[in-house]
Amino acid sequence: MKTAFTVICTILFISAGIVPVQAASVDTLVLSEIFYDRSGVDDRYEWIELFNGTSGVIDLSGWSIGWGGTAYSNGTFQLNGTIGPAEYLVFGGPSSDLSNGNPIYSLAVDINPDLQNSGTIADGVALFHNPASSITTTSIPFFSVVYGGSNSSGLIDHTGAVSAVDVGDAPEGQSIEFLSGLDGWAINPSPNPGSGSLSTVPIPPAVCLLGSGLFSLFGFRRKMIKV
Template structure:
């Protein structure tokens, strides 16, 4: 009977925390290196104004020398870019440009470089950008990415995703002056009318959950034995 009461009380507590919003159904958390925001279409000339933002969702520093970006319309090998430097846990890193002004969100570049060839602006035929744990020189049309985004209307080029299969379109084509941003969770990729390079809503640490609270002892009273006074 005592064990049954413990279980009932634990369930009641969990339901309470869910009802008041302490236990999220799905938080905007990631546990790997991801593409987090991309600005590919400026009002006016795009060249030297484009940028790509990364987010480190792991608990450790990542050496980017073994990572690269691929982008294109036919496949990701159309344009490849070697990354370098490091990115700290829960840190955003922006590379591209090297020009920065209000027209492209005033990015502060960790890695200033001209993205050449320019990123595809998409349209009826979707384009894609992918993150690889490979050197740029080794990327081919069949190299499977760690993370990718396919943007536009129809993936007519059969761009692949992280599974190695033809991917679905993740987000529409952003109007000039706007970006596409990854929010994780149910939101996934969105068109962001106000680009915000170097910041966002992603996190490496999930909000408290009932499982964590139970493990941390906040539900310790569930197992507390009442003192019995013998007469």
């Protein structure tokens, strides 16, 4: 009966259109978009966007970004501040105009050295759940993206294994964007710093869980009365 109740709840939620699209949901802090190749000089126009897919505020002081061609530790910077649930934040610049999507920076920092522009040999950007000062060539990222041709440099993913190439090389003026765990990364011809299509993992149908619990309690009491 409890299972039946859950099934009924699920049907009700689906029929009411309340069940969100799972494909765009993430449940962690992720790199959500990277702009690494402007039309013209890249310096001071590159940016990295993060998305908080959790239901809580994340203190970014324990997190950092690393990037490079041969290793993520070729360049690093320390994040700071906080990022709220389902919030996008953009780091980099500090320049902002139409050529790089008009970003508004949470942390205006000249990414130095500049992000690699990929090509036949893939490059990578990684999010570390460690301070920047501790990042080495062997640090395992919390989340990463490898973009471009072949990953002949052996950049690793969050498992510590050599990463697959996540997405091709974005033409200048375009970005690479994380769409979700299922859809992965894609080249975005219209960079959208500070926004996107990601959402947090939907809250379990609390009403159903509560209802299911009450049903159990009610059923239990009925049994008690019978005895």
